[in-house]
Amino acid sequence: MKLAILTDIHGNELALQAVLEEIDARGDIEEIWCLGDMIAMGPDTNEVLDLLFARPTIRMITGNHDEAILSLIAGEGHPETYKHTREHHEWVAKRLSKENTDKLKSLPRMIEKEINETRIIGIHYHIELNKRNAHINDEPFHSILEPTLHNMEKMFANYPADIICFGHHHPEHLFKNEQQIYLNPGALGVSKENTAPYAIIDFTKEKQPVIEIHHVPYNKKSFLQRFETLQVPQREIMFKLFYVGE
Template sequence: MNAGEKVAIIADIHGNSAALKAVMDDIDKDEQIEHIYCLGDLIGIGHETNEVLELLFSRNNISFVMGNHDEAVLKILDGNEPGSVGDEREHHKWIASRLDEKLISKLKSIPMRQNARINGKDFLFVHYHLNGRDEFLPIDNQPTSQRLDDIYELTDVDVICFGHHHTVHHFKSKERLYLNPSSLGCTSKPLAPYAKLRVGDFGQIDVSFIEVSYDNKEFLLGYEKLNVPAGDDILKIFHGNQHLNYIQNL
């Protein structure tokens, strides 16, 4: 059944171009997908900043929202306080120092939120829940549909898509649907997650969570080759020390 409109949702690429390329190839195989929504944190954590941005910005079928890592790096480039401290701050400074200047203006143009109407349904896309000053709220590690409804009680939309919390969220309340496809670029296995969403002609919404396998060896070994600040912690926390499998096999 092909009725309706179909979109892809990606989030938290985090400077991992190998994962991004695998997902884009998978999306491009589905000719029914009309648009891609990217939910922020294009850069940071991963070291393939320019490769990721060049691929994303080369396409005309992607809408973006700003993530906290994107925001921190841009603040450093503007000479402002990034909000990060310690090793994370040093990591952001390193990312900023390697960012290709021709990509900065496009990155700066990304908004904090995007609204879209897809086949009669109203969507809101954000990196994560925002307060009245457009600041990201702390991560809620025990989200429920009721707690999400409380945050968005004054928001008149049917679907809210967000990222930031690197795990799948799929909540349906009486008010609306909430969706987080999980982090595309930070996983403990060589898998890159994203979501497909179809809005049918009668208002039905079908969601599919996809995991694309890819070769992450060169990406993971790149942390040591490039001496990425906080690299050991990143590899442990965000990638489950997968790199040790490759080092032992060298």
């Protein structure tokens, strides 16, 4: 079996389309995991979710941005530490269709699978056991740690899995020790590069799974133009922080 791992699409339909087209062209991916933050930052809210929910081979979980937007829609407030993104989140919330809202609400925070005696867990980022069911306004997701083996062990060593797949922190992570592998393929939709990353875990060739991170080119210029066409709130600061420049 080969499993594809995507995360942090962040409303980037063109990047997602490019990755799905490459996966389809390969013809050997049996299942795709999408590890949260499908929406926000980028302009393509329903477009991204429509693509994902249309595919029965995709398993999805929620991320912090997804949950913050759902909280706004439900009238349950907005996380205090996300107040700098509230204007943008409100814009996304107004665009999110009722059908996609309901589907997003039904998603779990974690997925698990065993393949060839290898246990895999997918989660958006570390959540302490006593916060696994906490509301997003209670800040359940762990603060971001620098990508080092020591920090990955600090967060994930007690997870009952051989491979822990996650996102949230946008740079790529691929660390391993004698017991576990820690994989974050990098943010598919949020990068200053002109490519979209995703990972493939291959269980077919070796006793141990083989992991590769792929980068797929896409039309980033057209993607960025959509921010202007739709007058996406807070686009200037997002350009500077996530998409263009040094």
